[in-house]
Amino acid sequence: MKTLILGAGYAGLAVATKLKPTPGLDVTLVEQNPYHVFETRLHEAAAHNTQVTLPLQPLLKGTGVQMDLARIDSVDLDARQVALKDGRTLSYDTLVIGLGSVTNFYRIPGLAEHATELKELADADEIFTFINRVFETSYVGNRNIVVGGAGLTGVELVTELAQRNEILSRERGLPKVEIYLVEAGPKILPVLDDNLRERATRTLTEYGIHILVQHRLMQASEDSVTVQTADGQQKVIEAGKIIWTGGIQAQEIVKAEKLEKGPANRIVVDEYLRIPAYPEVFVIGDMALATDPKTQKPVPTTAQHAGQQGRLTGKNIMRLARGGELETYEPSTLGEFVSLGGLMAVGWMKLPWNQKLAMTGGMAHVMKRASEWRWRASIGDPI
Ligand SMILES: Cc1cc2nc3c(=O)[nH]c(=O)nc-3n(C[C@H](O)[C@H](O)[C@H](O)COP(=O)(O)OP(=O)(O)OC[C@H]3O[C@@H](n4cnc5c(N)ncnc54)[C@H](O)[C@@H]3O)c2cc1C
Incomplete structure (x- = not known):
């Protein structure tokens, strides 16, 4: 087979x-990079240049999986072919697609x-370069950082940048950079309960981050953004660096006649994470639109769920190879944690009987x- x-990524690996x-x-595992990126820690790399990659080859030892380092151009499900940017074409009996998401502007x-x-x-490198450059005495230009989108990624990024801001300001004896968090919706971190959101808001305020909720980003230029408040007023915020974390969508790389897509281009999959009209194709991670059978809601696009889907698909491929029955997918959200710097x-955290244990500070x-x-233990990284 x-x-x-x-x-x-989290799903494919x-x-x-x-x-x-x-x-x-x-x-064969086809991937454009020779390493796995801990995407959930990219904000740390952006602020502190933290190492967030792991070489892939050692992780594949003992799996029997070959690695093909290549960039995928397109996937044709009707022809059962994967076209690579280097001109080669790969064919398959079984395909697993876990190419993640791209930014939605x-x-x-x-x-x-x-x-x-x-x-x-x-x-991350580009953001790290900027925050360091504005603390050089030779820097000329606007020093403001404007981050659009106050979901998990935006909040984790601004708090980490605020920490770096304090360190560099102290070290270099220069004023701190102003950091703006711009959000069209009425609150930051909409996935969290109110008490946790209030704690997070307090932390951001203590860092001196300007939180602008109900401010819709309308336009961006080289050195500013235009935002519109709920009452229709427009304001211009000058910016040396604009960062957008306000939305994602699945990659548009798969071509097929009988493909069903949902919101944000996600590919609809069945209870085994296969495309109903192409049962030889599994789609997992951010690209997939799986439905939670308990709630009938779409499974969120998180590393946690991508990893669960990947582990199940790995098991199911082994079952297929041995002539066994496939196991169905039952998502489980074990908890949700947002880092707020340092x-x-x-x-x-999920407790028995669907109770939630809220946590803040060091424990969280x-x-x-x-x-x-x-995650690292599950992919065989000795840490
Ligand atoms: C800053 C940040 C913080 C986050 N924090 C959290 C968190 O705390 N908790 C959480 O659960 N989720 C978090 N997420 C979301 C999480 O990272 C994603 O849901 C997860 O990465 C999705 O996994 P995936 O395997 O579908 O895609 P990815 O992890 O993005 O993997 C896709 C892989 O496909 C490869 N690829 C893509 N296109 C091609 C191509 N054309 N050719 C070859 N290879 C290709 C990529 O190189 C990559 O290795 C965060 C995301 C960000 C950006």
Whole structure:
């Protein structure tokens, strides 16, 4: 059974590291980078240049999976072919697609041209370079940082940048940079309960971050953004660096006649995470639109769920290779933690009988770190 796994993110890498050498099973992992990126820690790389990658090859030892370092151009499900940018074409019997998401700029004028994203290592490097450069005495220009989108990524990024801001200001004896967090909706971190959001808001305010909720980003230029308040007034905020974390959408890389897509281009999958009209194709992670059978709601796009989907798909590929039955997908949200810079975090952990245990401060920080250690252990990283 010739099997291709596309992407070595949380979803694809979880599949590959679940596999074992098996007669008749021939698996290749196709990925553009020779390393796995801990995307959930990109904000740390952006502020502190933290190491957030892990070489892939050692993680594949003992799995029987071959690695093909290549950039995928397109996937044709009707022809059962994957076209690579280097001109090669790969065919398959079974395909696993886990290529993640790209930033959604919602066609806001000027945003795609002038904003930095936070999706790849290169984005983190660009932000790190900026925050350091504005603390050089030779720097000329606006020093403000404007971050659009107050979800998990935006909040984690501004708090980490605020910490770096304090360190550099103290070290260099220069005034701190102004950091703005701009959000169209009425609150930051909409996924959290009110008590945790209030704690997070207090922390951001203590850092001196300007929180602008109900401010819709209308336009971006090279050195400013225009925002509109709920009562229709427009304001211009000058910016040396604009960063957009306000939305994602699935990659538009798969071509097929009978493909059903949901909001944000996510590909609709069945209870086994396969495309109903193409049962030889599994789609997992941010690209997939799976439905939670208990709530009938879409499964969120998180690393936690991508990893769960990947581990299940790995098991199911082993079952297919051995002629067994597939196992159905039952998502489980074990908790949600948001880091707020340094040792501060807020979040909750799932308890029996669907109860939630809310946590703030050091304990929440440890829980956030623990989920990362669990992930690393699950992919066989000795840490
Ligand atoms: C800053 C930040 C913080 C986050 N924090 C959290 C958190 O605390 N908790 C949480 O649960 N989630 C968090 N998320 C979301 C989480 O990172 C994503 O949901 C998760 O990465 C999705 O996993 P995936 O495997 O679908 O995609 P990814 O992890 O993005 O992996 C996709 C892989 O495909 C490869 N790829 C893409 N296109 C191509 C191509 N054309 N050719 C070859 N290879 C390709 C990429 O290089 C990558 O390795 C955060 C995201 C960000 C950006």
